[in-house]
Every structure is written in structure tokens, then in C-alpha cells.
Amino acid sequence: MATSRKPSASVLVRDQAGRVLLLRRPDNGLWTIPTGGLEKGETATECGIRECREETGIEVEIVGLVGVFTSPEHVIVYEKDGRVDEVRQPVNVCLRARVVGGALTTTAEASEVRWVDPVDLPGYDIHPALRRRIDHGIKETIPHVD
Template identity: 75%
Template sequence: MSPTRRVDHWQDPTAPVPTSRKPSASALVRDDAGRVLLLKRTDSDVWTLPTGGLEKGETLRECAIRECREETGVEIETLGLVGVFSSPDHVIEYVKGGRVDEVRQPVNVCLHARPVGGKLTATPEAAEVRWVEPDDLGDYEIHPAQRRRIDHGLRGGPPHVD
């Protein structure tokens, strides 16, 4: 079975039409030094916050905590809402075996979080995991949809809602 490749589109008029919507949660995790937790996805080779789809029987908070642990090895506690990101400008295309398997318009709830345990660990979903200084974020290839979450969370203020 060939691996699934993820292609994120942002404000792309040639992007495929979404065939589904799925709720997901992400975590803007900052350590005591203010650094941001990022991982380099194995399915797209871009840097992202820990994020993933909501499973049956779990809350969005539980989803963010689980995804962070599974993708980075870091245990977190959530602190509040960064925002709800559901712009139709963001479309995710999943390609399997050279064919489009799904095209999704995500609905993501991003939460502020802090580490409470675990250790940075590369995983099947994360080729690399790092703590990144906010001033160094421009040195990383981060998709615009992810960068919106990060930038809003770093600026502070009321939660963002699309």
C-alpha cells in the first residue's frame, strides 16, 4: 500500500473542490522560554503545529492533547482558545497511490497549551520535532493556514473565529 501524501492549498483558485469537512484540533504549545513546538510532517515535508482529526468519543481538548503526544512525544495541558479556523481558502488534498483519495475543507480549533511532560520524539507523522523561537519562524516552511493560527496565538487578544 502506498503512503498518503497531503497537499495543502491556500487561496488557490485551481484547488480541487472539497468532498468533506472534518473537525480537528491543534495546539500552540509554548515552553517557559516562549518557544513554539513545531513538527515537520512526513506526508508533506512542511512544518506545523501538532494537529489532527477529532475521533469519536473525545473532546476537542482531548484531541489536541492526544495528537500532541502522538506526533511529538510531548505531554501538554491546554490553557485556552487561540481560535476556530474554518476558512474555505484552506483545502487539503489527500493523494494515495497517485489518485486523489479525499479533498477536505478543515474546521480547526486551535488551543493554547504548555508542556507538562514527555520529551521531543520523532514519530511516523513527524520527521523532526523542535522548539522554535518566535523570531525564527520565518526560517521554516509553514503553510499559510498554519501560520495564521501561530501568528494569532502569538499576538494574543480575543480568540479568532472565521
Template identity: 75%
Template structure:
């Protein structure tokens, strides 16, 4: 099976031009100790929050809940909106078998959530999963587009809209 490699570009004038825009949900999950749920992506080795593409016949809330369970083993409930993130500064290049398969400009709806069950587990989409104190985030390599969602979710009272 051919491995797909993900390359995230941020404010890069030399990034390839997008070939698609796809909606996705991400979730900023905080536990009772105010720690943030992070996972490490095996396709680019960066830390991130649970995120994934919206499927047909699925709401954005259902997508966020499903992606979190699939990627981390944690069951969540959605409690609010972090924001809608659509900046053209973020482009994702997917390379399969040495060839560019897709270049995506994301349309992400980031949701606030809290855990209601499950337990941390690694998956094909997460080589590591852990709870992190927000004060320790600087010690984790997080893409600027994802860090933008996290920072807004941790500090703002109103949803962000690009």
C-alpha cells in the same frame, strides 16, 4: 502499504472542490522560554504545530492532547483558545496510490497549551520535532493556514473566529 501524499492548497482557484469537512484540533504549545513546538510533516515536508482529527467520543481538548503526544512525545495541558479556523481558502487534497482519496476543507479549533512532561521524539507523523523561538519562524516553511493560527496565537488577546 500505499503512502498517502498530502497537498495543501491556499487561496487557489484551481484547487479541487472539497468532498468533506472534518473537525480537528491543533495546539500552539509554548514552553517556559516562550519557544513554540514545531514538527515537520513527512507527507508534505512542511513545518506545523501538532494537529489531528477529532475522534468519536473525544472532546476537542482530548484530541489536542492526544495528537500532541502521538506526534511529538510531549505531554501538554490546555490553557486557552487560539481560535476557530474554518476558512474555505484552505483545502487539503489527500492522494493515495496516484488517485485522489479525499479533498477536505478543515474545521480547526486551535488551542493554547504548555508542556507538562514527555520528551521530544520523531514519529511516523513527524520527521523532526523541535522548540523554536518565535523570532526565528521565518526560517521554517509553514503553510499559510497554519501560519495564520500561529500568528494569531502569538499576537492576539481574543480568540479568532472565522
């Protein structure tokens, strides 16, 4: 059961070849799209652009909306000193973006960063909630809303 909710933004970035920008989280080894919590005074668009730059080195422009994802089945467990500190249910705005600059860069939040052809996605260990966003963004043009 979730103990908190927090707004976040994620970004589905595709290059001209249709590949998806993925990064590997160093804390759990899972692959994901750029994602992070909104900071005070920040819009979802600003958050998505910032998170993409901070996590991958890629500069983007937001071009649309993949959807709003709020599934109660998606929870993130945060531990502190070996004990559960928080169980968060994200409220995520997933945005579509295109590359306007930058270069792939690993960071403290991304041990690997790469462009992945959608047909190769099954070979990547991606949390089901994130895979749901990616799949919707690839297959659909109408925004999803939970």
C-alpha cells in the same frame, strides 16, 4: 472545491522561554504545530492533548483557545493510487497549551520536532493556514473565529 469537512484540533504549545513547538511532516516536509482529526467520542481538548503526545512526545495541559479556523481557502488534498480521493476543508479548533511532561520525540508523523523562537519562524516552511493559527496565537489574546 472541498468534497468533505472534518473537525480537527491543533495545539499551540509554548515553553517558558516563549518558543513554539513545531514538528516536520515526513509526507510533505512542511513544518506544523501538533494537529489531527477528532476521533469518535473525543472532545477537542482530548484530541489536542492526544495529538501532541502522539506526534511530539510532549504532554500538555490545555490553557486556552487560539481560535476556530474554517477558511474555505484551506483545503487538504488526499490521494489514493495516484488519484485525488478527497479534498477536505478542515474545521479546526486551535488550543493553547503548556508543557506538563514528556520529551521531544520523532515519530511516524514527525520526522523532526523542535522548539522554535517566534523570530525564527520565517525560516520555516509552514503552510499559510497553519502560520495564520501560529501568528494569531502568538500576537493575540482574544480567540479568532472565522
